[in-house]
Amino acid sequence: MKIRVINPNTTSSMTEKIGDAARRIAAPGTEIVASNPSSGPVSIESHFDEAISAVGVLEEIRAGEQERTDAYILACFGDPGLLAARELTRAPVIGIAEAAFHMATLIATRFSIVTTLARTGIIAEHLLQTYGFAHHCRRVRAAEIPVLDLEDSGTRALDRIIDECLRAKAEDNIGAIVLGCGGMADLTGEIRDAVGLPVVEGVTAAVKLAESLVSLGLGTSKHGDLDFPRPKTFRGRFDYLSGD
Amino acid sequence: MKIRVINPNTTSSMTEKIGDAARRIAAPGTEIVASNPSSGPVSIESHFDEAISAVGVLEEIRAGEQERTDAYILACFGDPGLLAARELTRAPVIGIAEAAFHMATLIATRFSIVTTLARTGIIAEHLLQTYGFAHHCRRVRAAEIPVLDLEDSGTRALDRIIDECLRAKAEDNIGAIVLGCGGMADLTGEIRDAVGLPVVEGVTAAVKLAESLVSLGLGTSKHGDLDFPRPKTFRGRFDYLSGD
Amino acid sequence: MKIRVINPNTTSSMTEKIGDAARRIAAPGTEIVASNPSSGPVSIESHFDEAISAVGVLEEIRAGEQERTDAYILACFGDPGLLAARELTRAPVIGIAEAAFHMATLIATRFSIVTTLARTGIIAEHLLQTYGFAHHCRRVRAAEIPVLDLEDSGTRALDRIIDECLRAKAEDNIGAIVLGCGGMADLTGEIRDAVGLPVVEGVTAAVKLAESLVSLGLGTSKHGDLDFPRPKTFRGRFDYLSGD
Amino acid sequence: MKIRVINPNTTSSMTEKIGDAARRIAAPGTEIVASNPSSGPVSIESHFDEAISAVGVLEEIRAGEQERTDAYILACFGDPGLLAARELTRAPVIGIAEAAFHMATLIATRFSIVTTLARTGIIAEHLLQTYGFAHHCRRVRAAEIPVLDLEDSGTRALDRIIDECLRAKAEDNIGAIVLGCGGMADLTGEIRDAVGLPVVEGVTAAVKLAESLVSLGLGTSKHGDLDFPRPKTFRGRFDYLSGD
Amino acid sequence: MKIRVINPNTTSSMTEKIGDAARRIAAPGTEIVASNPSSGPVSIESHFDEAISAVGVLEEIRAGEQERTDAYILACFGDPGLLAARELTRAPVIGIAEAAFHMATLIATRFSIVTTLARTGIIAEHLLQTYGFAHHCRRVRAAEIPVLDLEDSGTRALDRIIDECLRAKAEDNIGAIVLGCGGMADLTGEIRDAVGLPVVEGVTAAVKLAESLVSLGLGTSKHGDLDFPRPKTFRGRFDYLSGD
Amino acid sequence: MKIRVINPNTTSSMTEKIGDAARRIAAPGTEIVASNPSSGPVSIESHFDEAISAVGVLEEIRAGEQERTDAYILACFGDPGLLAARELTRAPVIGIAEAAFHMATLIATRFSIVTTLARTGIIAEHLLQTYGFAHHCRRVRAAEIPVLDLEDSGTRALDRIIDECLRAKAEDNIGAIVLGCGGMADLTGEIRDAVGLPVVEGVTAAVKLAESLVSLGLGTSKHGDLDFPRPKTFRGRFDYLSGD
Structure with a gap:
C-alpha cells in the first residue's frame, strides 16, 4: 500500500x-x-x-x-x-485535522486543541463546525509560536506547547489534547509524557x-x-x- | 494485538x-x-x-x-x-455505529443509513446528534426486516436491503450508504456491488x-x-x- | 392515582x-x-x-x-x-433530570446545574443536548461531593452545594438553579433560602x-x-x- | 389556587x-x-x-x-x-405552545404540529427553535382553516384537522400530535379518537x-x-x- | 427615496x-x-x-x-x-440589531456586542439565535448604563461603553464590536477611535x-x-x- | 468609490x-x-x-x-x-453567496436556492452552515445546467431555471428565491417576472x-x-x- x-x-x-x-x-x-x-x-x-x-x-x-x-x-x-x-x-x-478530531472523540468525550498561532484558531473553529465536532471541542488554544519555530530546536516551542497543554488540562474539563499543527508530529511523545493526557496528533x-x-x-x-x-x-x- | x-x-x-x-x-x-x-x-x-x-x-x-x-x-x-x-x-x-459514521464522512460529504426496523431509527438519530454527525446523514431508512431474519438465508432480507439502498441512492443526494446493523456484516460486498455506491459497514x-x-x-x-x-x-x- | x-x-x-x-x-x-x-x-x-x-x-x-x-x-x-x-x-x-429542565425553562430564561461530582457532568451535557435544552443551561457545576455523602448529615455536603449555587448566581447570568442529584431532594428548601434564587429539584x-x-x-x-x-x-x- | x-x-x-x-x-x-x-x-x-x-x-x-x-x-x-x-x-x-411541546416530549420522541393556517407555521418554527424543541418536531402542518371557523360548528374544521393529523401519522414518523391553536381545546378528544395517537393540547x-x-x-x-x-x-x- | x-x-x-x-x-x-x-x-x-x-x-x-x-x-x-x-x-x-449583525459578519469572523443593561442581553441572545448569528457572536456585554443616560452628556456613559469595548477587545478574540443600542448612534466615531476596532452601529x-x-x-x-x-x-x- | x-x-x-x-x-x-x-x-x-x-x-x-x-x-x-x-x-x-443570503433574510423568513448543477449544492450547504443561514434556507435546488450554458442564449437555460424556481415556489414554503450562480446576473428580471417571487441575485x-x-x-x-x-x-x- x-x-x-x-x-x-x-x-x-x-x-x-x-x-x-x-x-x-x-x-x-x-x-x-x-x-x-x-x-x-x-x-x-x-x-x-x-x-x-x-x-x-x-x-x-x-x-x-x-x-x-x-x-x-x-x-x-x-x-x-x-x-x-x-x-x-x-x-x-x-x-490531519479531521483525522485527529475523529480519533480524539473515540477516546475522550471532550478535547481541546493546542495550535500554533491564535490567528489560525478560526480555521479550526470552522472545521469543527463543518465536520460536526464543535460540541466535542472545549477550547481552541494557541501557544503563539510561528510554525517554523517548530523546525528550530533552539526555540522554546516545545515548552510553550507543553505549558498550554497543561493549562488546557487544568482548566478545560477535557480528556484529551489535539495537537493543532503538522509540525508537532515529532513532539507528540514528549508532550504526552509531560502532560499526562492522551495527545492526538494528526499525521x-x-x-x-x-x-x-x-x-x-x-x-x-x-x-x-x-x-x-x-x-x-x-x-x-x-x-x-x-x-x- | x-x-x-x-x-x-x-x-x-x-x-x-x-x-x-x-x-x-x-x-x-x-x-x-x-x-x-x-x-x-x-x-x-x-x-x-x-x-x-x-x-x-x-x-x-x-x-x-x-x-x-x-x-x-x-x-x-x-x-x-x-x-x-x-x-x-x-x-x-x-x-460500530460511530465507526461507520466516522469512516463514511471521510469518503462522502453526505450519507444515508439503511437499518433493519424503523423503530430503531430513533436510536441512530440520537447517536448522530450526540456524535456530531446529524448534518452528514441525509436520512435514516429501514428495510423493515427483523434482525434475526438476517440469520436466515431463506428470507428476502438481502433483497429488501438492496432495494432500500437503491432508493437512498436515487432520492437522498448522498455519496455513501451506512449499513445499520451488525448482522449485515457479511452482506457488504453484495450490497456494494448491487448498489454501486461505497457501503460502509461498522464491524x-x-x-x-x-x-x-x-x-x-x-x-x-x-x-x-x-x-x-x-x-x-x-x-x-x-x-x-x-x-x- | x-x-x-x-x-x-x-x-x-x-x-x-x-x-x-x-x-x-x-x-x-x-x-x-x-x-x-x-x-x-x-x-x-x-x-x-x-x-x-x-x-x-x-x-x-x-x-x-x-x-x-x-x-x-x-x-x-x-x-x-x-x-x-x-x-x-x-x-x-x-x-428527574428532564423534569427539572422543563420546569426551569418555564420560570427563567437561563439556568445552571449544580451536581455532585464533576465526572457526571458529561451525562448532564448529553441529556441537555438530546432533550434540546443545551442553550438554556449556562453551566454544569459540581460541588464535588460523592452521592452518599448526601445521606450523611455529618458531612459538609449542604454547605458545599450552597457555595457552588452562590457562585453560579454570581457568575453565570442565570435566573434559576437546577439541582443535579435525586439525593438533594430534601435540601431544596434550605438551598433556596440560602441562595435567593428559584431552585428546581427533579423529584x-x-x-x-x-x-x-x-x-x-x-x-x-x-x-x-x-x-x-x-x-x-x-x-x-x-x-x-x-x-x- | x-x-x-x-x-x-x-x-x-x-x-x-x-x-x-x-x-x-x-x-x-x-x-x-x-x-x-x-x-x-x-x-x-x-x-x-x-x-x-x-x-x-x-x-x-x-x-x-x-x-x-x-x-x-x-x-x-x-x-x-x-x-x-x-x-x-x-x-x-x-x-400553550410551550406547554404542549414540553408535554409532547415526555410521551413521544418526535411529534408533528397541526395548526390552522400555513402562514402561522413560521411562528411555531421560531418558538421550537427558541425553546429548544426543533429536533423533536418533525413537521409543522396546517389544516388551512381560519381560527374563527373553529367557533362555527357548521364548518368542516374538525374533519380537516383530523385529515391532516392522519396524514401526519402516516407520513411523519411520529409518536404524537400537538394541536396548534387554543381554539381546538374542545376538539382534543374527538381528534384523539379519530387519529389513534396521543394528541397534546396546549390549554x-x-x-x-x-x-x-x-x-x-x-x-x-x-x-x-x-x-x-x-x-x-x-x-x-x-x-x-x-x-x- | x-x-x-x-x-x-x-x-x-x-x-x-x-x-x-x-x-x-x-x-x-x-x-x-x-x-x-x-x-x-x-x-x-x-x-x-x-x-x-x-x-x-x-x-x-x-x-x-x-x-x-x-x-x-x-x-x-x-x-x-x-x-x-x-x-x-x-x-x-x-x-438595527439585524443590520448590525449582518454588517459585522462581513468584516470580521467573530464579534461581541456591547449593550446598555445586562438584563436586555437575553433579547440579543434570542435574536442572534433566530437570525443565525449565534456562532459569530463571542459575547454579549453590558456597560450597565440605563438607555436615557445616553441622552445626558453629563453622565459617564461614553467612558463606560469604551471601557467595556476595550475589555471585549482584550478578552473576546474578536474582530469587531457591535453597539447594542440605537441611542449610541452618535458615539460610534468616538468609540471606534478609542477602541481601535471596527465598530458597527445599527442605525x-x-x-x-x-x-x-x-x-x-x-x-x-x-x-x-x-x-x-x-x-x-x-x-x-x-x-x-x-x-x- | x-x-x-x-x-x-x-x-x-x-x-x-x-x-x-x-x-x-x-x-x-x-x-x-x-x-x-x-x-x-x-x-x-x-x-x-x-x-x-x-x-x-x-x-x-x-x-x-x-x-x-x-x-x-x-x-x-x-x-x-x-x-x-x-x-x-x-x-x-x-x-455573492453571502450577499444574497443576507439580503434574502431581510425580506423573507425562508428562501430556497436555485443553482446550476446539483454537485455544487454541497458548496452552498457548507456556506449556509458557516455563515449561519442553514435554518433560513429550505432547500438547495439545481436546474442542472452547466455554468457556461448561461452564456449561450440558444440553450434552454432560462426556462429550466424558471421551472425550478416555480417548483420551489410551489413546494418549499418560501418567500424568496436566491439565484445560485453569478452567471444568472442578467436573468434576474425575467426570472422574477416569471416566478412572481422576490428573486435575490448575488452580484x-x-x-x-x-x-x-x-x-x-x-x-x-x-x-x-x-x-x-x-x-x-x-x-x-x-x-x-x-x-x-
Whole structure:
C-alpha cells in the first residue's frame, strides 16, 4: 500500500519530519511517500497561505495519481484543499485535522486543541463546525509560536506547547489534547509524557485512517458531489489542467 | 494485538458471522476474539433490548480485562453501553455505529443509513446528534426486516436491503450508504456491488479503527469523565461488581 | 392515582428520602410508591453505574405494571434507562433530570446545574443536548461531593452545594438553579433560602409532571419507536424477560 | 389556587370554550378565571395580530396582579407576549405552545404540529427553535382553516384537522400530535379518537403545568432578565403604565 | 427615496439624534423621516417595554404607508415588532440589531456586542439565535448604563461603553464590536477611535441596507408568511385597525 | 468609490455580463472595475475549480490594492477564497453567496436556492452552515445546467431555471428565491417576472453591500484573524508572493 503524505507547505525539513513520523507509525506493508509542492509558502499561518498551498496540494494529488497511490494525507491542520483533492481521485484523502478530531472523540468525550498561532484558531473553529465536532471541542488554544519555530530546536516551542497543554488540562474539563499543527508530529511523545493526557496528533492518526480505508476497500465516493471535476478549459498558467 | 469483538446479543451464529467479518479485515498480527454475553436478548431491536444487553457488554469487557485485551468493539449499531464500557478499561472501545459514521464522512460529504426496523431509527438519530454527525446523514431508512431474519438465508432480507439502498441512492443526494446493523456484516460486498455506491459497514470499520488506536498508543482517557468508576458496593445479583 | 417513584440505586435510605419528598409534594389523591431495585449499585456516579442500574429500573417498571401503576418516575439525575422504561408501559415515565429542565425553562430564561461530582457532568451535557435544552443551561457545576455523602448529615455536603449555587448566581447570568442529584431532594428548601434564587429539584418536579400527564390522559405513545418491545427470547439469567 | 387563563384574542365565545376546557382539567382546588382583553383582534393569525394582542395580554396580567393570581396561562399557540408577561409578576406564566411541546416530549420522541393556517407555521418554527424543541418536531402542518371557523360548528374544521393529523401519522414518523391553536381545546378528544395517537393540547397542558409550578413553590425568577421592568414614563395612551 | 426611521421609544431627543445619524450616512437622494410613536415608553429596557413599543412601531408603519415610504428602519436594538411590521408593507423593514449583525459578519469572523443593561442581553441572545448569528457572536456585554443616560452628556456613559469595548477587545478574540443600542448612534466615531476596532452601529447600517434593498427592487415578500394580515375585526381601542 | 468586481473564472463574456449587472445597480459615484484572472478555469463547477480559481481571485485582490480599490466583490456563488482575500486588504470583500443570503433574510423568513448543477449544492450547504443561514434556507435546488450554458442564449437555460424556481415556489414554503450562480446576473428580471417571487441575485446584492460598508467607513478588521498574512517566503512559481 502506498500512501502519499503531502506536506502542503514547501519546507522540506518539515516534510521529512512528517514523513518520518508517518513511517514510524505505518504498518509493515505500507510505503510512505512524503512530498511537498515545489511552489507555495514555507509555512501556513493564514487563510491566504492556505489558499495558495491548496494549488500545490492538488498538484501533489495529480502527481500521486500518476503512480498508483492508494491514499493521500494532507499534513496541515487546516486540511487545505481537502474536498478539491477528493474530487481528483478514487483513493481516500484525509486531512490531519479531521483525522485527529475523529480519533480524539473515540477516546475522550471532550478535547481541546493546542495550535500554533491564535490567528489560525478560526480555521479550526470552522472545521469543527463543518465536520460536526464543535460540541466535542472545549477550547481552541494557541501557544503563539510561528510554525517554523517548530523546525528550530533552539526555540522554546516545545515548552510553550507543553505549558498550554497543561493549562488546557487544568482548566478545560477535557480528556484529551489535539495537537493543532503538522509540525508537532515529532513532539507528540514528549508532550504526552509531560502532560499526562492522551495527545492526538494528526499525521499519525491520518496514516492509520488511510490504511484503514484502503483495507476496507473504501475510497472517495464518485457518486455525487465528490465525483471527478467536469473536464474543462483552464487558461493561462493553469492551462495544463485543461481536460478534454 | 488482541481485539475483543463483542456481539451484544446472545445469538452465537451472529457472533460467528461478525467474528468472521472481523477476521477477514483484521491485520496479520491481530487476533480477533468474538464473543457474546451468555445472558441477554437474542437480538436488539428496542431501547429495552439495548439496556439489557448493556449488562452483557460490560461483563464481556470485564472478561476481556482478565486476559489483556488491546481493544474492544461493540458490534451492535446502537453502540449499547459504549461510555460505560470505556470507563472499565484503558483500552479503546469502539461502537460500530460511530465507526461507520466516522469512516463514511471521510469518503462522502453526505450519507444515508439503511437499518433493519424503523423503530430503531430513533436510536441512530440520537447517536448522530450526540456524535456530531446529524448534518452528514441525509436520512435514516429501514428495510423493515427483523434482525434475526438476517440469520436466515431463506428470507428476502438481502433483497429488501438492496432495494432500500437503491432508493437512498436515487432520492437522498448522498455519496455513501451506512449499513445499520451488525448482522449485515457479511452482506457488504453484495450490497456494494448491487448498489454501486461505497457501503460502509461498522464491524469492519471498527476493527480498523481499533487497530489504529492501538498502533497510535491511544486508549480511553482516564483523565476526567471516562476514568474508572469509583469502587462501591453493588447489591443483589450484581454484588460481584462491588469494589473495595 | 398511583405513582411509582423508582430510585435507581439500592440505597434504601435515599429511597425513603426521595419517597418522602415525593409524598410531600403529591396531590391529595396521589399514592406514592417509592421503591428501589434489590440489585444494583448503592449510588450512581458513572456511566457504568448507570448502565447497571438501568436493569433494576426496568424491573421496577415491570413490577409496577403488575399492580396497575399510573405513572413512573426515575429518580436519578441521569435518567437511566428512560426510553427503555417507556417502551414497557402505556403509563408516562419521567426522569428527574428532564423534569427539572422543563420546569426551569418555564420560570427563567437561563439556568445552571449544580451536581455532585464533576465526572457526571458529561451525562448532564448529553441529556441537555438530546432533550434540546443545551442553550438554556449556562453551566454544569459540581460541588464535588460523592452521592452518599448526601445521606450523611455529618458531612459538609449542604454547605458545599450552597457555595457552588452562590457562585453560579454570581457568575453565570442565570435566573434559576437546577439541582443535579435525586439525593438533594430534601435540601431544596434550605438551598433556596440560602441562595435567593428559584431552585428546581427533579423529584418533586417529576411528581407534578406525572400527575399532570395522568390527568391529561396522556401516556407514553405506543405508536412508533416507544411501542412495546417485540417479544423475543432472552438467554441466561435474563431468560425471565423472554416473551412469546 | 387561582389561575388566570388569558385568551389573547377578543372573541369571548372562544374564551368561554377555553375556560371550559381549563376547568374540566383543573384540580379540585383550582379556580379558573378565563378572560380576554377588551381590546384587540378577534383572532390571531399573523405576527401583526400577535403584536397587538400582546398589549391586551399584558393588561390582563396587570389585572390579575390586582387580585392575587397564582399563575397565568396565555392561550394562543404563538405564546404572544410571554417573556414580557413574565416580567410583570412573580407568578408563573405559561404559554400553550410551550406547554404542549414540553408535554409532547415526555410521551413521544418526535411529534408533528397541526395548526390552522400555513402562514402561522413560521411562528411555531421560531418558538421550537427558541425553546429548544426543533429536533423533536418533525413537521409543522396546517389544516388551512381560519381560527374563527373553529367557533362555527357548521364548518368542516374538525374533519380537516383530523385529515391532516392522519396524514401526519402516516407520513411523519411520529409518536404524537400537538394541536396548534387554543381554539381546538374542545376538539382534543374527538381528534384523539379519530387519529389513534396521543394528541397534546396546549390549554389543558398549561393548566397542569401551572398547577404544578404553584405546588412546587416555583414562580418566575426575579433574579436577572425576567425581573420587574424598571419603572419609567410611558407617554400618550400608554401613560397609565408609567411607574414611579 | 424616502426612508422612515422609527425610534420605537417616545423620547424625541433620541429620535432626533437617530435621525441625524441616519441623515449623515444617507445617500444624496435619500430623504430620512425620523419619527417616534406618540404613545409608549420613553426607553426600552425590558421585554415589557418592547411589547408595548411594538404597537407604536406598527402605527408608525401605518403612518408611513399613507405617504409612500420606500423603506422602514426600526431603531431599537431588540428589533421590536419586526416581523409584524413587515406584514404591513411591501417595503423593506430593517431592524438595527439585524443590520448590525449582518454588517459585522462581513468584516470580521467573530464579534461581541456591547449593550446598555445586562438584563436586555437575553433579547440579543434570542435574536442572534433566530437570525443565525449565534456562532459569530463571542459575547454579549453590558456597560450597565440605563438607555436615557445616553441622552445626558453629563453622565459617564461614553467612558463606560469604551471601557467595556476595550475589555471585549482584550478578552473576546474578536474582530469587531457591535453597539447594542440605537441611542449610541452618535458615539460610534468616538468609540471606534478609542477602541481601535471596527465598530458597527445599527442605525447607520440599517440606512445603507434599506437603500440597498430599494435600489435592488427588493421588498418584503408578500408570498407566504409575511403577506398582509388577513383583514379582521379589532375590538376596543384597537378598533381602528379593523379591516374589511 | 471604486469597486472591483472579480469574476473568479476566466470567461471574459461572463465578466462583462457581471460587470454590466454591477454597473446597472451601482450608485452614481461608484466606479465598477470588472475583472477576471488571466489564469484559471473557464467556469467553476467543483471544489477543484474553486480551489484553483482562488489563486486568481487573490491576484486580482493584489492588483486592486495597487490602484486604491474601495471594495471587492467575488462574483462566484461559492465565495472562493473569501477569507483569504479579506486578509489581503483593509477594504471590504464580499462574496455573492453571502450577499444574497443576507439580503434574502431581510425580506423573507425562508428562501430556497436555485443553482446550476446539483454537485455544487454541497458548496452552498457548507456556506449556509458557516455563515449561519442553514435554518433560513429550505432547500438547495439545481436546474442542472452547466455554468457556461448561461452564456449561450440558444440553450434552454432560462426556462429550466424558471421551472425550478416555480417548483420551489410551489413546494418549499418560501418567500424568496436566491439565484445560485453569478452567471444568472442578467436573468434576474425575467426570472422574477416569471416566478412572481422576490428573486435575490448575488452580484447586485454585493454591489450594494460593498457601497454600504464603504459609506459606513467599515472595512475588513485587521484586528485578529483577518489581519494581513505574516510576511514569509513563497517558493517556486509563487515566489512573487514572498514578503519581507
